[in-house]
Amino acid sequence: MWRGCGLRTFLLFMGDPSGAPTPWGLASLEGTDMQQGTAPHAEDTDRRSPALAVAAYMRVSTAEQKRRYGVPAQAEATRAFVKQRATWRLEGTWEDLGESGSTTSRPGLNELLAEIVEGRVDVVVVSSLDRLGRTEAAIWHCLWQIEDAGAAVECCDLDLGEPGLDKWLTIDRPARSVEADYSRIVTRTQSGRQLKAVDGGWPGGPAPYGYRISGKGAFGSTLEVDPTEAAVVRLLADLVIEGGSTLMDLAEELNRRGIPTRSGKPWTRANLHRRLKGAAFLGEAVFRRPDQQWGGHCTRLDDSGQPLYGESVVIPLPAILAADRIHAFQRALAELARPRRTPLGEYPLTGRVHGPCGRPYVGCFRSNDGVRTYRCSGWQQNVSCGCPYLRADYVEEQVARYVNVLLASMPLPDRPMMPLSSEVQTRLNLHVERVRSLERLVAQGAEELDGLRRQTLPSSVVAAAVRQLRADQGALVRVLAHARDWLEELDAQAGRDGRLSAVLGATAPDSQDLSPSEQRHLIESLGVRVDIADREFRYREGTKCLTMQWHEGTATPVPPDPTDTQWARIDEFLRSRYRPHHFRSPLDLRAALTGMLHRLRTGVLWRDLPERFGDPRKVRFRQRTWLADGVWAEIMKLLGEGGEGTPVLIHGAAPALSIRSAYGVDRAGIS
Ligand SMILES: [Zn+2]
Incomplete structure (x- = not known):
């Protein structure tokens, strides 16, 4: 047994310099x-x-x-x-x-x-x-x-x-x-795939859209064009280059034409986006591309950001599109808004909110206006469940208020997530001791090595001893490095616990001071559940308003109110487009326009539009006329020259929520 020799033996042989019993003692010899x-x-x-x-x-x-x-x-x-x-x-x-x-x-x-x-x-x-x-x-x-x-x-x-x-x-x-x-094991399988890719073969994983694997199961499987999928690729390129439509429109267009995805499901923004940025349009596939996934697996990177298991390899593919179409497609694609995926941590209520259909809500970033929302996981089903979405800020604030009240009503020891600070501290102290004794041993070992070199014993004995001592010393240094890493982690944990205690231990806890992931843990441990109290709730105005849809669809922000100069130009423009009776109405058109902008910005319901803007029915009618005649777009162009603007606000009201927790305090109908 090799552990019987080594540094310990030499320490005993040389005598312990401090004279105190060593931590492992004589007993370990037995x-x-x-x-x-x-x-x-x-x-x-x-x-x-x-x-x-x-x-x-x-x-x-x-x-x-x-x-x-x-x-x-x-x-x-x-x-x-x-x-x-x-x-x-x-x-x-x-x-x-x-x-x-x-x-x-x-x-x-x-x-x-x-x-x-x-x-x-x-x-x-x-x-x-x-x-x-x-x-x-x-x-x-x-x-x-x-x-x-x-x-x-x-x-x-x-x-x-x-x-x-x-x-x-x-x-x-x-x-x-x-x-x-x-x-x-990892390298063996990864290097096999690497070799195959360098040879221009297919290293495995599903073929990019537009292609299929030929020679499956045999040596040297390669990719060839899949005629059916290639037709979809060409159609998509046409639609994107010529149509300039949004991803949502493109997905709907494909579904309308009865073209399914490879797995037979309907197209969605997300799965279409994955296809569009894929290899089929570029005529090449990149194996181990650092910024992309390969067959569902991320390419692992080392500290310098290079692929860990080998260089990126470009595998040329038979082209589906001509070179100029590829460039036009790439330019057009850059214009399209891309869906953004945000980590779960940023949506602490994912899975905690339930709509009328009973399915859980998930966090969802609306990329066209940058609004964080929660929406029912049933909305992308074949038949959408129609549950209303929720603005994340709104529902998170309601839940935070609820949680704060709930925590304040609980005695300190009953509050969840209260870190057992003494336990973490105990572990930290124990590990600090371990690190210290490792450090002492490493220092001792260095001294022993020095001492051995000055020995007058026969050189072969000293050489053997030095060899053994060096090996042990190397091992201890490695263990010490791991111990220091672990110490850092424990230290960080203790710090986190400290912040948690400060928030949760307060007389009036404010859960919004916690990080989103901490909030999520807290909400989980309290067993918070949010239901939409009004089962019939619908966003009555916003979802039907064509002007709002136009703003959303064209990603046009709502500009500031017109200045006198701007209004003069708009008035001039309107008079060039409409006959005089358009201006004979008692409606003040400038006030009406300001009212329309106000409503788009605030989401106020038509019937609640302040009187100063004019009769809401007349304002609404005028807005529809302008939109239908293409005049609205021109007005927005005249007003939007400054480039400023606020995103259109779709809803005027939010559904009432019922928030409950495993701790039994109900608070229904908060709004
Ligand atoms: Zn639903």
Whole structure:
């Protein structure tokens, strides 16, 4: 067993410079199986019952699940391992299925950690070291989390040794080989695809739209033009270049013509956008393009932003469009608004709001006017459910007010997400100690090396000792680096907890001071649910108003009120277009125009239009005439020269909401 030699042996041989007992002590020399499973705090063992509570921890990644390697094999190994030890009692099994080995979010592990903190588990057993994680860092972080919660870690196929130096040196090498194995698997498959792409072949994944894979399953599969999809590509190019329509219009046009997507579903803005920016229009596919996905997987980048597993490769494809059409298409496409995807964190209420149809609402960014909304997930179904959308600011503010009132009514200890600051602090302190002792050991090792070089022993003995000491020193430096990373993470966590305590611990908590993702956690832990109280609610005016639709469709902002000069030009223009009776009405046309702009800006209902603008019915009639005659567009052009403007506001009112939570305080009809 190689852990029997190394730095420790030399320290004993040389004598401990401080004279104090080393953290691993002499006992570790007798490291036998008898001592396995001893809790990390030796003084605790006396007080505990002779039987140690053991937990089996298993982790199975998605890939392993597919290969049917998983829980049964791990369960068998751990059960046999526990059985061999008379003083061990298997308390239970915690599993993380389909979880990645390098991420920190593992619900099973978190549950297990809570059990350990409660004192119900003394030892955690894994079938092999790679169950803790598949990178060095992940293995160390997982190990330290378990140890600092208060349990020891044991591994079925590897004797980890005593806590401290012994364990650190023992784990370093296998941890590195776990990571090397993992990256070898990744590189092997990735480099195979790379070679294929460089050869001009198809590296795998679905073919770009407009193409199909030929020679499937054989060597050297390539892409050829798919006649049906190519026809759609040409049609789309025509529509975009000639028509200049919006993405929504294009999608509707395709659906109207009965052309389905490749998967047979109707076209939407989002899936059309993906097709339009795809390779089919450019006559080439780029493998490992840093800014795009490939077959649903992101190209992974290294720190400098280069593809991690190989250079980008351009694969030439048989062209569907002529070169000049490609350029015209690219120019036209740049004009089209693109849907923007925003991370979940920016919409803390996604999944929490329910419309009359019962489906959950999701956050949705309206790219034409930059308004954040929530809309029912049923709106893109074949038959839209017709649930009204909600302005995100409106519903979020209502919920924040509700949450603040609810929190204030709860006694401090009952408030959710109140961090157990002492626990985080305890772990932080334990880990600070670990980092310090690692630092001490690294410093000692350097001294030992110096000392050895000055020894008068035969040179071959010294050389062997130096070699061994260097290897151990390298291992310790690596562990120390991981420990410092973990310290930084724990520190950041403590900082977050501090901010949370400040907000949630206040007499009058203001949940809007939390970050969107923290708000989402809070809303989740309170079990907040928002329902639209008025099942019949519809945005009565806005959705039908053609002028509003025109502004939305052409992305024209609502300009400021006309100045005297501007009005003179508009008046002149109107008189050139209409006969005199158009101007004989008692309506003051300038006031009417100002009223129309006011309504578009504020979303006020026609019947609520202030009197100073004139009779709302007459103003509304005039606006419809101007729009139908194309005069409205001209007026907007005259007014919009300054380039200023506000986005058109579609609704005048918002539906009443009913907000509830798992804590039972109801507050219906807030509006
Ligand atoms: Zn709905």
